[in-house]
Amino acid sequence: MATSPDLVPTPAQTPADPLLDVRDLHVEFRTRDGVAKAVNGVNYTVHAGETLAVLGESGSGKSVTAQAIMGILDTPPGFVTRGQVLFQGRDLLTMSAEERRKVRGARIAMIFQDALSALNPVLTVGEQLGEMFRVHRGASRKEARAKAIELMDRVRIPAARDRVRDYPHQFSGGMRQRVMIAMAMALEPDLIIADEPTTALDVTVQAQVMDLLAELQREFTMGLILITHDLGVVADVADKIAVMYAGRIVETAPVHDIYRAPAHPYTRGLLRSIPRLDRKGRELYAIKGLPPSLLHIPPGCPFHPRCAQARGRELCRSDLPALLPVVGGRASACHFWKETLGDDNAAADRAGA
Amino acid sequence: MGRYVIRRLLQMIPVFIGSTFLIFFMVYALGDPVAALFGDRAPDPATAAQIRRDLHLNDSLGEQYLIYMRNIFTGDFGTAFNGQAVTSLMGSAFPVTIRLTLVAVVFEVVIGIALGVVTGLRRGRPVDTGVLLLTLVVISVPTFVTGYVLQYIFGVRLRWTAPSVSPSAPVGELLLPGLVLALVSLAYVTRLTRTSIAENTRADYVRTAVAKGLPQRRVIVRHLLRNSLIPVVTFIGTDIGALMGGAIVTERIFNIHGVGFQLYQGILRNNAPTVVGFVTILVLVFLIANLLVDLLYAVLDPRIRYA
Ligand SMILES: Nc1ncnc2c1ncn2[C@@H]1O[C@H](COP(=O)(O)OP(=O)(O)OP(=O)(O)O)[C@@H](O)[C@H]1O
Ligand code: SF4
Ligand SMILES: [Mg+2]
Numbered sequence: 220m221a222t223s224p225d226l227v228p229t230p231a232q233t234p235a236d237p238l239l240d241v242r243d244l245h246v247e248f249r250t251r252d253g254v255a256k257a258v259n260g261v262n263y264t265v266h267a268g269e270t271l272a273v274l275g276e277s278g279s280g281k282s283v284t285a286q287a288i289m290g291i292l293d294t295p296p297g298f299v300t301r302g303q304v305l306f307q308g309r310d311l312l313t314m315s316a317e318e319r320r321k322v323r324g325a326r327i328a329m330i331f332q333d334a335l336s337a338l339n340p341v342l343t344v345g346e347q348l349g350e351m352f353r354v355h356r357g358a359s360r361k362e363a364r365a366k367a368i369e370l371m372d373r374v375r376i377p378a379a380r381d382r383v384r385d386y387p388h389q390f391s392g393g394m395r396q397r398v399m400i401a402m403a404m405a406l407e408p409d410l411i412i413a414d415e416p417t418t419a420l421d422v423t424v425q426a427q428v429m430d431l432l433a434e435l436q437r438e439f440t441m442g443l444i445l446i447t448h449d450l451g452v453v454a455d456v457a458d459k460i461a462v463m464y465a466g467r468i469v470e471t472a473p474v475h476d477i478y479r480a481p482a483h484p485y486t487r488g489l490l491r492s493i494p495r496l497d498r499k500g501r502e503l504y505a506i507k508g509l510p511p512s513l514l515h516i517p518p519g520c521p522f523h524p525r526c527a528q529a530r531g532r533e534l535c536r537s538d539l540p541a542l543l544p545v546v547g548g549r550a551s552a553c554h555f556w557k558e559t560l561g562d563d564n565a566a567a568d569r570a571g572a
Numbered sequence: 573m574g575r576y577v578i579r580r581l582l583q584m585i586p587v588f589i590g591s592t593f594l595i596f597f598m599v600y601a602l603g604d605p606v607a608a609l610f611g612d613r614a615p616d617p618a619t620a621a622q623i624r625r626d627l628h629l630n631d632s633l634g635e636q637y638l639i640y641m642r643n644i645f646t647g648d649f650g651t652a653f654n655g656q657a658v659t660s661l662m663g664s665a666f667p668v669t670i671r672l673t674l675v676a677v678v679f680e681v682v683i684g685i686a687l688g689v690v691t692g693l694r695r696g697r698p699v700d701t702g703v704l705l706l707t708l709v710v711i712s713v714p715t716f717v718t719g720y721v722l723q724y725i726f727g728v729r730l731r732w733t734a735p736s737v738s739p740s741a742p743v744g745e746l747l748l749p750g751l752v753l754a755l756v757s758l759a760y761v762t763r764l765t766r767t768s769i770a771e772n773t774r775a776d777y778v779r780t781a782v783a784k785g786l787p788q789r790r791v792i793v794r795h796l797l798r799n800s801l802i803p804v805v806t807f808i809g810t811d812i813g814a815l816m817g818g819a820i821v822t823e824r825i826f827n828i829h830g831v832g833f834q835l836y837q838g839i840l841r842n843n844a845p846t847v848v849g850f851v852t853i854l855v856l857v858f859l860i861a862n863l864l865v866d867l868l869y870a871v872l873d874p875r876i877r878y879a
Contacts, residue, residue: 291779320786320787323782323784324783324784324786328783328784329780329783331776331779336776337776337777337779337780339777339780339781339795339798339799340777340799340873340874341799342794342795342798354784354785354786355785386875388875402780402784
């Protein structure tokens with residue numbers, strides 16, 4: 220199988236080595252029905268202080284990639300079968316279990332979608348926050364509680380001193396997600412992975428929670444991987460975007476370029492399928508067909524059964540397009556990316572150059 | 573919380589009255605207690621009539637019940653067939669059965685939970701399949717069979733323990749009977765723990781605990797076990813009442829002079845005061861155990877709030 224080496228270019232403004240460098244990551248789930256190839260050669264990098272937004276339909280492998288980076292994959296059935304996860308230059312996948320545990324939570328933290336189920340229902344939030352300091356820093360019970368209150372203040376939970384004794388179910392959805400953020404922030408990690416951090420929240424508090432996350436990220440110059448379906452949020456906070464399809468990255472680009480002119484037909488479909496103010500009244504576009512079964516990913520370009528641009532071309536059905544640099548610090552995994560760029564608008568000029 | 577407890581205590585009154593009446597009625601329907609008192613010999617008609625009068629047996633069922641209840645509230649549970657006060661039988665029988673039940677509960681907790689945790693964490697492995705099979709066997713074989721078999725093996729053949737428990741029923745002699753009494757519940761505790769652990773290992777909060785970089789031990793004990801054992805603890809709580817009632821078979825096998833033994837004697841002799849008295853206390857124990865379990869549940873799971 221043709222998989223691309225790490226050719227995703229890093230933005231020019233950050234010349235330093237990346238904080239996180241995921242290379243050719245493969246994950247499969249060995250289930251009773253067969254082997255589901257959930258991640259098939261993902262490459263992406265995140266620098267300190269940078270936000271990478273990961274987009275893609277449900278089941279495209281966004282969460283599984285994150286779990287593999289964190290080392291919290293369900294094993295079995297999930298296995299990392301190939302690749303490297305370089306964090307500050309060291310491969311997490313070859314570390315000892317104990318070394319890796321020390322990285323988890325302390326250097327790389329994760330924020331989950333549904334804080335109600337992600338927090339332990341029978342422990343107070345104070346205990347759950349303080350646990351970070353007790354385990355990783357050897358803090359006393361009292362110190363841990365003080366730290367927990369401090370954290371709750373930092374994420375602006377009112378009356379933190381009293382609420383530290385409350386249980387997760389006693390908080391509102393927004394406040395609960397703040398607790399999750401506080402827990403991720405506890406040891407001031409270098410990288411945070413937020414897996415749809417606002418999806419489970421009321422629309423009214425989504426923005427507040429997202430703002431808080433973005434603010435903390437700036438304050439501590441952390442790297443942030445933001446998995447989301449909300450393209451509005453992406454435009455506001457992300458520096459670059461990686462679009463996933465069937466366990467692969469099909470396009471990466473600095474955030475604004477991709478909105479102007481996507482270089483992959485799938486990205487274009489995704490962008491067209493979001494409601495936009497300037498196209499009000501028009502019918503919403505939907506990519507036709509369904510994502511492929513991960514048990515039987517189509518040969519050639521995995522997107523070809525749904526791709527309007529393939530038009531029965533033999534190349535699309537036979538050859539897997541590698542993720543290759545196109546223009547302006549971008550990469551696309553489409554044989555006919557020029558056509559895609561040209562299709563859309565004036566960017567065609569640059570593409571042709 | 574206080575109001576909830578009071579309401580629950582009040583609810584016990586009708587349950588208490590209903591169940592005692594039902595038992596009273598059933599014993600009454602068993603037949604003539606006077607005839608049973610004399611066994612095969614035909615009693616002297618004058619004596620029989622005298623006893624009938626003393627026991628109010630000529631009154632209607634309702635009246636008898638009322639008289640009985642009035643006596644209970646003055647602490648008079650009547651006289652057993654052998655002339656002893658039922659209360660004095662209770663005084664000797666309940667401590668023995670309580671001791672037996674406690675031994676059984678300890679087995680349930682220690683062995684049942686340990687097996688459940690091990691199998692729950694190693695689903696599909698040989699240990700798991702083996703233990704699961706064993707619990708199936710234990711559940712499907714009647715207690716009196718396992719009881720007699722174990723008594724024969726350990727008491728008669730190997731002589732590790734006395735096959736018949738002495739009247740004082742010291743804890744050492746109650747180990748084997750306690751195990752027999754516990755076996756079926758123990759198998760259920762194992763299965764319940766296993767299922768609960770298996771369900772919770774996939775829970776999001778366990779994944780969060782791992783993502784926090786907690787050592788595996790802490791993830792299992794503080795996060796996984798703490799949650800998984802909630803249903804198990806409540807099961808064991810409600811089981812205490814059932815164990816005390818179910819001790820009849822075990823007590824017969826090992827000749828233990830506990831509640832079951834006295835109840836058996838009472839039924840054999842159609843002695844209403846013994847049967848109704850003992851069962852009434854068992855009903856009370858059951859009701860109170862249930863209330864305590866519900867309260868314990870609220871302590872273990874902060875999401876439960878009673879009002
Ligand atoms: N525990 C698991 N067991 C078996 N298969 C799994 C498991 N977790 C994930 N998968 C497989 O991996 C695929 C990708 O899942 P993933 O959760 O990464 O999707 P996603 O991109 O995060 O989607 P969503 O937007 O719905 O969160 C799923 O379609 C599923 O087939
Ligand atoms: S390679 Fe072919 S099928 Fe795949 S996205 Fe490009 S045009 Fe469509
Ligand atoms: Mg997901």
